[in-house]
Amino acid sequence: MKKLLYLFPILLLFSCSEEENQSTQPQVQNLTESVYSSVTIQPDSMYQAFAAVTGILDNILVEEGDLVTIGQPILQIINANPKLNSENARLAMQIAKNNYNGKNPILNDLKNELELAKLKLQNDSVNFLRQQNLWREKIGSEAEYDTRKLQFETAKQTVNTLKNKYKRTTTELEQKLEQAANNYEASLTQTKDFTIKSKINGRIYSIFKNQGELISIQQPVAMIGSASKFIAELLVDEVDIARIELSQKVIITLDAYGKEVFEATVKKIYPQKNERSQTFKIEAEFTNEPPKLYPGLSGEANIIIAEKVNVLTIPKTYLIDNNNVKTDDGIIEIKTGLESLDKIEVISGIDKNTTINLPEE
Template identity: 50%
Template sequence: MKAAFIISVFLIFYSCSKPAEKITPQRAKLVESVYSSVVIQPDSLYKAYATVIGILDRNLVEEGDRVEAEAPIIQLINIAPELSMENAKLSFQQARDNYSGTSALLKSLEKEIESARLNLRNDSINYHRQKRLWEQKIGSKLDYENRKLAYELSSNKLQVLKEEYERTRNDLSIQVRQALNNYKSSEFTSGEFTVTSKINGVIYALYKEPGEIVNTVEPLALIGSANNFVIELLVDEMDIVKVEVGQKTFVTLEAYGSRVFEAKIKKIYPAKDESTQTFKIEANFLKDPPKLFPGLVGEANIVVAEKEDALIIPKEYLLDEDRVLTEDGPVRIVPGIQDMEHIEIISGIDENEPIYKPEQ
């Protein structure tokens, strides 16, 4: 009796507090999509850089010009090779002077060899004179041995100097040849340097004017396809797992108002932009708008799922993420795909089950 009384009280209370707004689930087509911002860019867009430090002599093209692959677009006056050539020339001259000039290292060694040769001749005369005296039992053995030692030392020193001379001569000869090769190489690369286009396309931007210093880290030009454009989309990391190559995408551009263009996902870049917490995606128009320009912006909805005969309810009728309010109280449901306003019911209730809008 007590349990029945409690249930009766609950039902009376529930019926009195039950929300007035109720509906039943409906069958309809449901499309789930992922929102993305859009920027239009030319295909194969890239920035051209110099490979050397120099001064911009002149731009050979203007912004908007069409160019072919390998066509010259910017001409530089090369500074670094000029300096390298001058340094190589000085190194070559120094190596040549060391080998055969007035300050040659070999001349110093030649003087030392000549001096060693004179010392050897003098020590040889003294040694042989002292040797003959010693054989005649004249003089002391110590004098004989001292003369002999001096002679041997002079002979060894002369031999060492000759070997050092040959080694130095060979080293200097190699240094001269190396310095000459470096000089010729730097001379070959000096002069004007030309930056060329890598693709058939259009010059979208020129970043430097004649007379400005050019380095290898700042771009000189922006070049891209003349007719082929891609749609760059930025997708939030919460939605990226739903996106696949080949999915349909509906694009609106600010330049074309409410007009909608259909596209298809072509590429998903795997690296996340940490600054925006988004992933970059590329798509292609199925039919291009009449005119496109780099930098046009807009919005896109990527279709990630769709169902023709889905059982749906408005999202505002969800009690929690997976419950609805019925005649018998809260019921757990299994949700399916969803759009901004509706969500699919996989199981839990059917299309004949009334549900109530929760009180806010």
């Protein structure tokens, strides 16, 4: 027991001394700098389908997992209001058409009134000319002449007024006909929206409503996306986004495939930052795609920023204040370059024969 008590301090002292003297030398190796991100797999061209009218889901024409083509009906909605509105709009258009074509009493009355005014103008014109000629011969009275003249002027003014009124009324009826026709066309469009159709060739991934449920125009009813092409959605921290470029190589591992590695390429960088997660979304396209993919598969990715061959590197744990190392001759300043998760490139300051020591904590 006494021997063990004496040996323990010695072993502890030896262990501490060895840790304090940990050292290494720079190594020449290939170095890859990358940015880490999380990964979620999603179908390409995926979108949420919405209804254009509020109603009851009457019939579900597809099932989740079914393949669909462009224009294929997927859901049918019941709503009587658009049909009634369409019929009312059709009747309003027919009335406007009849009015414009002269079958309305308004235009007929105006036309008859105008014809009578023209006849009166013609009669008053003849009487005025006759009275005018008599007055030149000093036959008749001046009062009678003035009366005939006033009747003629009034009849002429009445004809002009009725002409303008007829023209204005015709224009108004024409505009009402065009407006009624537009309303009818709009109502027909709404009735067509009773059936929700696929906008792409793809697959039905989700149907959010059951038959008989109320459908709102604010809520999606189905999720549709590509059946064969998938993309990797990456979330990159805002401190790294400035280093990401299109066409950069991406190394991906998925939980569903264990340690198997897949390659992809950066295809799209979304400019809007997610304020909640403080990340930017990036889309990457597989260059060697896994044999089977499903929406929502998750994993990890490394976006390759730069690669160098045969560079001098040291472990990052040996750095002091980012650009100094501790050697047997003291602290030496070095110039660094590319860095990976645990290694960093040394450009100048030391060589591969320099011994560096682990800095004290």
